[in-house]
Amino acid sequence: MTLVKIDKKTWAEGLTAAADAYRLYGPVKEKDYHQFKALEKGEMPDFDMVNTRLSPKALLFPQSEEMLEFSLDESRDDHHIMKAVATDDTPRAVVGIRPCDAKSTLLVKLNFDTPDVKDPYWLNAYHATTFIGMACDTPLSTCFCTTAGCGPYHEEGLDMLVMYQGDAYLAKLLTDKGKAFAAAAGWSETADDPAVFDAGRKAAEGRIVSTVKTDNLADTDLLELHGAPFWDDIAFSCINCGTCTFSCPTCWCFDIQDEVHGKSGVRMKNWDSCMFPIFTVHTTGHNPRDTKTQRVRQRFMHKLKYFVDKYEAGIMCVGCGRCVRQCPVNIDIRRLCEQMNSFKPADACAAQG
Amino acid sequence: MLGYTEKIKEIAGRLLKECTVDMVIGFRKGTMPMMNEPCFATTPEAVDTLWWDSNCGINLANYLTNRKEKVAVIAKGCDSRNIVTHIIENKIKRDQVYIVGVPCTGMIDKRKITGMVKGEIIAVSETEDTIKIKTADAETLFDKTEVLQQNCALCIHRNPVIFDEMVADAVQEQTDVDRYADIQKIETMGTEEKWQFFDDLLSPCIRCYACRNACPLCYCPTCFVDEAKPQWMGKGQDPLDVRTFHFLRAYHCAGRCTDCGACERACPVGINMRLLTRKLEMDCQEQFGWEAGLSLDQRPAMDVYQANDPEAFIK
Numbered sequence: 001m002t003l004v005k006i007d008k009k010t011w012a013e014g015l016t017a018a019a020d021a022y023r024l025y026g027p028v029k030e031k032d033y034h035q036f037k038a039l040e041k042g043e044m045p046d047f048d049m050v051n052t053r054l055s056p057k058a059l060l061f062p063q064s065e066e067m068l069e070f071s072l073d074e075s076r077d078d079h080h081i082m083k084a085v086a087t088d089d090t091p092r093a094v095v096g097i098r099p100c101d102a103k104s105t106l107l108v109k110l111n112f113d114t115p116d117v118k119d120p121y122w123l124n125a126y127h128a129t130t131f132i133g134m135a136c137d138t139p140l141s142t143c144f145c146t147t148a149g150c151g152p153y154h155e156e157g158l159d160m161l162v163m164y165q166g167d168a169y170l171a172k173l174l175t176d177k178g179k180a181f182a183a184a185a186g187w188s189e190t191a192d193d194p195a196v197f198d199a200g201r202k203a204a205e206g207r208i209v210s211t212v213k214t215d216n217l218a219d220t221d222l223l224e225l226h227g228a229p230f231w232d233d234i235a236f237s238c239i240n241c242g243t244c245t246f247s248c249p250t251c252w253c254f255d256i257q258d259e260v261h262g263k264s265g266v267r268m269k270n271w272d273s274c275m276f277p278i279f280t281v282h283t284t285g286h287n288p289r290d291t292k293t294q295r296v297r298q299r300f301m302h303k304l305k306y307f308v309d310k311y312e313a314g315i316m317c318v319g320c321g322r323c324v325r326q327c328p329v330n331i332d333i334r335r336l337c338e339q340m341n342s343f344k345p346a347d348a349c350a351a352q353g
Numbered sequence: 354m355l356g357y358t359e360k361i362k363e364i365a366g367r368l369l370k371e372c373t374v375d376m377v378i379g380f381r382k383g384t385m386p387m388m389n390e391p392c393f394a395t396t397p398e399a400v401d402t403l404w405w406d407s408n409c410g411i412n413l414a415n416y417l418t419n420r421k422e423k424v425a426v427i428a429k430g431c432d433s434r435n436i437v438t439h440i441i442e443n444k445i446k447r448d449q450v451y452i453v454g455v456p457c458t459g460m461i462d463k464r465k466i467t468g469m470v471k472g473e474i475i476a477v478s479e480t481e482d483t484i485k486i487k488t489a490d491a492e493t494l495f496d497k498t499e500v501l502q503q504n505c506a507l508c509i510h511r512n513p514v515i516f517d518e519m520v521a522d523a524v525q526e527q528t529d530v531d532r533y534a535d536i537q538k539i540e541t542m543g544t545e546e547k548w549q550f551f552d553d554l555l556s557p558c559i560r561c562y563a564c565r566n567a568c569p570l571c572y573c574p575t576c577f578v579d580e581a582k583p584q585w586m587g588k589g590q591d592p593l594d595v596r597t598f599h600f601l602r603a604y605h606c607a608g609r610c611t612d613c614g615a616c617e618r619a620c621p622v623g624i625n626m627r628l629l630t631r632k633l634e635m636d637c638q639e640q641f642g643w644e645a646g647l648s649l650d651q652r653p654a655m656d657v658y659q660a661n662d663p664e665a666f667i668k
Contacts, residue, residue, distance in 0.1 A: 030557075031557065031623065032464070032468060032623050033622075033623070050473075053621065053622060054559070063559065063589075063590055064588075064589035064590040064591075140473050141473060141475060142385065233392070233393075236391065236392060236393050236416075237390045237391040237392060237411075239415065239563065239566035239567050239619070240566055241561050241562050241563035241565075241566040241567070241619065242559075242560070242561035242562060242563070243561045243563050243619075243621045246559050246561045246621075247621060255588065257587075257588045257589070259587050259588075259589065268588075268589055270588050270589050270590075273561070276562075276579075277579075278575070278579045324384070324385065325385065326621040328411070328563050328567055328618065328619030328620075328621075329390055329391055329411055329567075329619075330383040330384060330385060330388040330389065330390040331390070332384040332385075334384070335384060
């Protein structure tokens with residue numbers, strides 16, 4: 001692990017230089033809020049924010065991605081043959097990703113990179129990307145990362161972690177990808193004070209005011225939790241929109257659609273949401289998750305129970321707080337997690353009389 | 354509206370205790386500043402969580418659709434107009450719903466307020482006329498009129514138009530409100546400018562459908578955007594499909610929309626899709642003298658023919 005010190009001028013020059021070898025992405029303010037966008041040459045990521053409105057998951061998993069293309073023109077030899085759409089998998093770097101969002105990439109990877117099935121679209125994009133994290137010194141009141149498996153200086157999923165040090169930046173090069181980016185940027189002034197990172201981390205963690213408890217989730221019986229009495233109360237306000245799932249960095253569900261214009265068509269994958277009633281509709285018309293309560297229960301059981309049991313990698317949530325802040329009806333995963341974690345199956349028996 | 358919470362609890366408790374209704378639908382205090390959560394109570398004890406302040410912008414008529422039980426609902430002026438529309442459209446029966454009317458002085462605009470202060474908002478408190486915003490470094494006091502949702506600032510039906518009981522005396526209705534200044538401004542734009550304007554307006558849309566789902570009018574069993582046979586439109590992010598969704602949805606609300614603002618409030622990316630619904634509202638008013646949800650005895654503009662309907666479009 002190497003530490004490098006980067007003053008503001010070297011930072012800007014370095015990013016401009018690195019743009020020759022990498023396609024750069026970073027947070028940029030558009031209208032009222034920040035989004036991750038491709039940076040123009042010389043354009044700097046804007047760190048005057050805590051979290052982007054939508055997570056950067058779209059960089060690896062676009063909301064709408066064309067996978068295959070085909071022609072229905074029978075005068076062509078290749079009609080009705082599916083062909084891969086050309087993708088740009090040249091090196092790129094995400095500059096200023098938050099540690100929580102970087103950690104979420106590894107949770108999403110569990111789904112797109114399994115021993116049996118590998119999603120080439122997600123994986124090619126992932127391997128092409130260098131993740132340069134910006135430590136989070138001013139977390140929001142809704143951030144609960146420290147109890148959701150990461151934290152404001154968490155390093156999992158990152159190739160480089162950058163923190164403010166007065167007027168300059170201090171960067172920790174965590175992987176070969178991180179070192180390669182630093183070399184391309186010409187950031188070579190080494191520093192030898194790892195205690196600064198520790199101090200920064202401790203101070204930032206001290207500013208996290210929101211927590212969840214997850215210690216009982218794995219041990220609680222799945223079916224008992226599924227039958228817990230609180231689901232109707234939780235689900236009542238839900239309007240079944242996709243705000244929580246679309247803003248979530250760890251939600252990975254998608255739908256596949258063929259779209260044809262004239263004689264040419266594409267097969268695309270689009271974000272989908274377990275909150276939508278049509279998410280589970282069978283071709284027969286039967287819908288196994290026909291009610292709001294079933295759908296809301298699915299979302300939280302997936303994040304806080306099924307995932308916990310299946311992967312033994314903690315909860316499927318990094319505590320970024322986006323769903324908490326953006327849910328139009330204030331369904332709060334922290335409240336849910338508390339109810340699920342403190343649930344005792346005996347309560348269910350008592351409630352049923 | 355400060356005293357409403359206690360009165361709402363009292364009414365809700367009585368209705369449940371006397372078995373007048375099976376369920377009361379209202380709000381409970383949210384876990385975030387400027388957010389409250391729609392909730393229900395089915396026992397007199399459960400009414401203690403009920404709450405009212407200037408953050409109850411979600412339209413509770415949305416929670417009445419196709420209900421089977423007898424239900425009481427806490428209703429602002431706009432909610433009450435959507436209840437009227439629901440009754441007219443057979444989504445609930447009049448004798449099945451007990452309307453607890455709330456004379457409303459407007460809901461505050463979370464997005465606007467967030468943009469008016471620096472730093473994260475930690476707490477928000479209110480008096481009848483003021484809103485106090487606390488951030489880590491400062492406290493800022495606003496007149497409530499400065500920070501109202503736009504639909505509330507333009508509202509001319511603050512008092513419920515239909516109710517079984519009121520939580521307080523009626524508030525004064527606003528007059529001299531120019532409801533359509535921004536719409537008329539768009540109408541004066543040239544084609545190119547208009548195209549660009551709507552392109553900008555709708556480009557942030559992520560098709561989460563929060564606007565549609567927060568809307569009490571959008572109760573179709575399967576929305577046209579979700580239909581598969583036939584599939585009316587693409588499912589991706591093609592701007593043409595995004596626009597098709599917003600424009601068609603607005604037309605489905607023509608003559609029905611009460612401008613409750615639930616759609617704009619729910620949008621996670623800050624789109625003012627009310628510009629579309631209000632244009633149609635304005636047209637309904639100008640051409641048919643129609644305002645949605647004011648009376649149970651009148652058929653909606655799009656539902657009835659009258660001999661004096663304008664016919665200038667027939668050449």
